[in-house]
Amino acid sequence: MQPRIPRPTVIAAIIVGMTAVTLAGFLLPALWYEAFDRHDPARVAFSAAGVATAFALYARMLWLNMMRRTAPGHRFGLAAIAAICWTLPLLGVGHGWGNALLVPAGLIAVVLPLRQAIPVAAAAAVLTPVYGVLLGLPALSVLYEMVGVPLAAFSGYVQVWLFHVVQELREARAEVARSAVGEERLRFARDLHDVLGHSLQAVALRAEVAERYLDRDPGRVRKELTEIQTMARDSVRDVREVVRGYRATSLRTELDGMSAVLRAAGIRCDRPEVSPELPAHVHEPLGWVAREAATNVLRHSSATWCEITVRTGGDHVHVEIVNDGAPRRAAGDSGSGLTGLAERIAAAGGRFSAGPSGDGTFRVTAAVPASPAVPASPAAPAARGEA
Structure with missing residues (x-):
């Protein structure tokens, strides 16, 4: 210890x-x-x-x-x-x-x-x-x-x-934590720039060509506008792919990244075992739990260790993250990140809780159903629209 x-x-x-x-x-x-x-x-x-x-x-x-x-x-x-x-x-x-x-x-x-x-x-x-x-x-x-x-x-x-x-x-540990967050932001900015830079420049050039032929060749203008629409749709798809790479990655990848960042910050954190047979739909909500928990440990605690547990029990997949060095908070004092996590897990049909345990530790637990939640039937709204 x-x-x-x-x-x-x-x-x-x-x-x-x-x-x-x-x-x-x-x-x-x-x-x-x-x-x-x-x-x-x-x-x-x-x-x-x-x-x-x-x-x-x-x-x-x-x-x-x-x-x-x-x-x-x-x-x-x-x-x-x-x-x-x-x-x-x-x-x-x-x-x-x-x-x-x-x-x-x-x-x-x-x-x-x-x-x-x-x-x-x-x-x-x-x-x-x-x-x-x-x-x-x-x-x-x-x-x-x-x-x-x-x-x-x-x-x-x-x-x-x-x-x-x-x-x-x-001071060095705090600086490592700040650097890890900054590097992640820079990586996202770099990927977003690489995806959008060329596409937006091409759209601007096509728009200039369309403007140049506006009075002389309506057919050419129509063709350029069609190309602009295609490029815009491709750009939207590319941006979604970039964001999906940050938001909908596998739970194993998120936990590996979390343990690596915490160890770099001087916090003892062993990489947990994750079953390769986890249902696909649990990765995104539980991956968000891992990301937000890592941010909380780095920014809001003086932790020296962090334990991560992933298990499948009954009809739920459970993730539990516990760290020491938790600040004392008043009851009900939770940040917007934890509130957002609770909403995401609730939307997935799961259970979420986070808070100090009274022994100097902070515990985050989330459970997502092993079977995907059945979305609400659109029949009722359609009926109202037809009415």
């Missing part, structure tokens, strides 16, 4: 929250000791102000850099965090304040460009343990500082980089 990817702001808030928990593990135990063991109001006020300032600056700069709102002034914020975290251990390294030396390292590769972050992180990896030795940290703690600084710098860089990668992948 593929997890649904939240919005970028939600991911950023989660990262900032997890980072705050990590910072709390570094700083709050020492602050607790100052507040409840030493009972020195001045020391408590100083340490609490330093911890709160470091927390606020760290969270703000991490958020702004993930939102790509970087600024040169962030370097001063990083310097302020470093000054605070290197001052707090002066209260005493024996009760956890030595951990504060690692805090600024997580922002080095976030705030600074990579070409500057590498030498700064290397310098911090040397200066931090040296400062720890001067403060009187145990040898094991000094070794921990030496290893922890580059690891913290790398971790900060990776988490922001991965956040930006996820955001770019979301």
Whole structure:
């Protein structure tokens, strides 16, 4: 099962929250000791102000850099965090304040460009343990500082980089969906141009010839008008063939195209098995269901998977399309595309339903009779006409 990817702001808030928990593990135990063991109001006020300032600056700069709102002034914020975290251990390294030396390292590769972050992180990896030795940290703690600084710098860089990668992948998927729709429109426009361009030009030329012989040769004019009528009828037939290629194709072709487009957009969608013995009349209405469902998945959801099922049960052919990432809609809130599908399926004598299922999925189901619907008898209208 593929997890649904939240919005970028939600991911950023989660990262900032997890980072705050990590910072709390570094700083709050020492602050607790100052507040409840030493009972020195001045020391408590100083340490609490330093911890709160470091927390606020760290969270703000991490958020702004993930939102790509970087600024040169962030370097001063990083310097302020470093000054605070290197001052707090002066209260005493024996009760956890030595951990504060690692805090600024997580922002080095976030705030600074990579070409500057590498030498700064290397310098911090040397200066931090040296400062720890001067403060009187145990040898094991000094070794921990030496290893922890580059690891913290790398971790900060990776988490922001991965956040930006996820955001770019979301934008790329949306662009792929827009491109698929645009390519389909261009293909239709190209086919329509190829069919109508030559025919309309020939009609225009025949009309000019007829106009030229209007007063001199009525027989020639009559012949040209007959040719114009023939060309016009042929053009109408050709346009119908083009439209039929988009509207009345086989259900298997529609489902193959749907699964291919969704996979190109990064949505897991397996091509379903379609029986070659399906009645011919079910292909057009169920093909429309597949097209509209693909459009809805691409445009109106943040889907990661889509399941398509085709089965023949009883006297109906059933198609069911389910996807995750469905938006929450009010009851009765359906687009014109789904309304049009309901009308098409009803005209074919079938049943149609579409809507969210309450578990984050959107379900489209359609059933068309295996036997073609019997059209209404024209006897009654004819009788009224004769009357």
